[in-house]
Amino acid sequence: MLSPPDSTRSSRLHVAIVGGGITGVTLALGLLKRGIDFTIYERASGIKEIGAGVGFSPNAEEALKALDPRVHQAYKNVATPNGEDYFQWIDGYGSGEVIYKLYVGEQGFQGCRRSAFIEELAKLLPAENIRFSKEIDSIVDDGESKVELKFKDGTRETTDIGKSTRIAIGCDGIRSRVRDILVGKDYAASYTHKFCFRGLVPMEKAYEHVSRYRASTRFMYNGPNAHSITYPVGEFLNVLLVVSDPEPWQAPGGKHTAFGPKDAAVKAFEDWQPSARGIVDLLPNDLDKWAVFDMLEHPAPYYARGSVAIAGDAAHATGPHLGAGAGFGMEDALALVGLLEAVDRRLSPTFATTKALFPDGGPNGGGGQSSSKPATKSELVHKALAAYQDIRYERTQWLIKATREASEMFQWQYEPVGNDPVKFGEEITRRFYQIWNYDVHGMVRDALEDFHGRIGS
Ligand SMILES: Cc1cc2nc3c(=O)[nH]c(=O)nc-3n(C[C@H](O)[C@H](O)[C@H](O)COP(=O)(O)OP(=O)(O)OC[C@H]3O[C@@H](n4cnc5c(N)ncnc54)[C@H](O)[C@@H]3O)c2cc1C
Structure with missing residues (x-):
């Protein structure tokens, strides 16, 4: 388990977090909880989210709790209760009936407004730890x-806060500049040949077309070459x-959004059930x-090198x-804070004292290092980030592929399933369980074990 915060100590690390989206802010709050110094550098003029709703599955909730129970509470403060704790799928094209339902756990996978969630998180962040624009x-x-950060406005990180940054974590989203710097521009996201329309509809209006029951919980409508999802x-x-789209994506300036209009969706669903x-x-x-x-076609070959991840x-x-x-x-974020906390602890004066007193290991097992030459600060950081990349790579790459397959299943394009509801139930459950039932505490334990193996302790 991660240790409680020690707000009295001064941190021996400084983490530059590039990007104040959900990943960057939850990482920041996990570091804050552990007394590790950080600064968020955000391109926008504030911490804000665009888009409509977002929902967090059980694994995400466990990660939020482990980062800091206050972060989890921030989500629960804005989450909408489920009318029923099931994710249900409807054959939207043929029968119009429910074809499969999956239990999401008690009040699990609740939806919330993205903007409300990030605002709630931002309340927990000290203003002095964020630089906007x-x-x-x-x-x-x-x-x-x-590690020196240079910004488009010509400034450098050192001039801002008067000390060097030893770690930089790019949480700057799908078109990440930090990724370009780390692995090169060949590894960029590409069009999946699906586009979407999204919006928040006032409930009273929604009831004109959706029953109160269906509007109270999570439903998806499957069918040929399109699908839709609704939740409160x-x-x-x-x-x-x-909607599936065989054409290449073309939008001015390489943007991922373009003006609709909705006609493409009207056409895609025109023969469907009312x-x-x-x-x-x-x-x-x-x-x-x-x-x-997504990044299926050009996956980032690694997530960390040196002191950058x-x-x-x-x-x-x-x-x-x-x-x-x-x-x-x-x-x-949880894997990173667990590992950086371990680095921070090794750099503490207490650790050095314990090592001097107990060269073969301290009374808490946290003392000695078997190699005669202690790892330098940068070696510790490099090895921690290497352990981060190894613990996260396989699972996160799997998700990209599983997500593509799932979207094909929803749109009856996935050959092994077609529009067979039994096969659909089996295949979709397997994927959701792999996401939801992940042991995030085990992840941190394994990452720490790997890290300690790398530094020979
Ligand atoms: C329609 C839709 C529905 C979704 N629903 C869910 C869901 O229900 N559950 C779920 O778990 N996920 C969902 N997702 C995925 C989820 O939205 C993303 O995975 C998540 O928001 C990514 O967060 P992030 O912080 O990594 O990146 P981002 O949210 O993209 O944040 C990146 C931040 O970095 C900043 N930035 C960018 N470039 C720079 C730069 N050069 N310098 C400084 N700052 C920079 C940006 O301004 C931004 O604030 C959904 C996605 C979509 C599109």
Whole structure:
């Protein structure tokens, strides 16, 4: 287990977090809890989220609790209770009936407004730990003790806070600049040939097309080449329509969004059951179309080198279809804080004293290091980040593929399943359970064991 915070000590590490989205902010709050110094550098002028609803699965909730129970509480403060604790799928094209339902746990996988969640998290962040309007341009890691951040406005990190940064974590999203710097520009997200429309519909309006029961909990409508999902978010129904698109994505400036209009969705759902068509009618005509990009075709070959790492969408951007991208960013954050806390502890004066008194190991097993030459500060950091990348790589890369497959299943394009509800139930359950039933505490334990093996203690 992670140790309680020690707010009296001064941190021996400084973590520069590039990007104040869900991954960056949850990482920051986990570090704050453990008394490790950090600064968030955010390109925008504030901590804010665009988009409609978001939901967090059980693994994500466990990661939030382990980062800091206050962070988990922040989510629960804004989460909407489930009408029923099931995720249900409807054959939106054929029968219009429920074909499968999956228990999500008691009040599990609740939805909330993205903006409300991030605002709640931001309340926990000390203002002095955030720099806004700071867009990262380059990072120079001298391989020893210093990592220097340069920003587009010409400033450097050292001039801002008067000390060198020893670790930089890129949490700067799907079009990550830190990823470009770390692994090169060849590893960018590409179009999955699916786009979506999304919006929050006032409940009273939603009831015109959706029963009160269906609006009270999580439903998905499956069918050929499209699917939709609805769940409640406060006084609104969160609506997401996802449409297959054989064409290449073309938007001015390489953007991932473009003006709709909704016609493409109307056409995609036109032969569907009235209940599924009604969902389309809920959204206004003038909408932004969001292209779904992911990193399946050009995966980042690694997530860390030296004192620089990437996390969340910056490392492993995936489609939204399994509702797990942000949750995996929180898992990354937990792995990072567990490892950086271990580095911080080894750098503490108490650790050095214990080592002098008990060269073969302290009374708590935290004392000696078997190798004659103690690891330097930068070696400790490098090995911790290497352990981070090893514990996170396989699972996060798996999610990208599983998400693609799931979206194909929802749209009857996945050959092993077709539109067979029994096979669908088996296949989708397997994927969700792999996401939801992950032991985040075991992840931290394994990462720490790996780290200690690397430093020979
Ligand atoms: C429609 C949809 C529905 C989804 N639903 C769910 C769900 O229900 N559950 C779930 O777990 N996940 C869901 N996801 C995925 C989830 O939204 C993302 O995985 C998550 O938001 C990624 O967070 P992040 O902090 O890693 O990146 P981002 O949210 O992209 O944040 C990156 C931050 O970095 C900043 N930044 C970017 N570049 C720079 C720079 N050069 N310098 C400084 N700052 C920079 C940005 O301004 C931004 O604040 C969904 C995604 C979509 C599209």
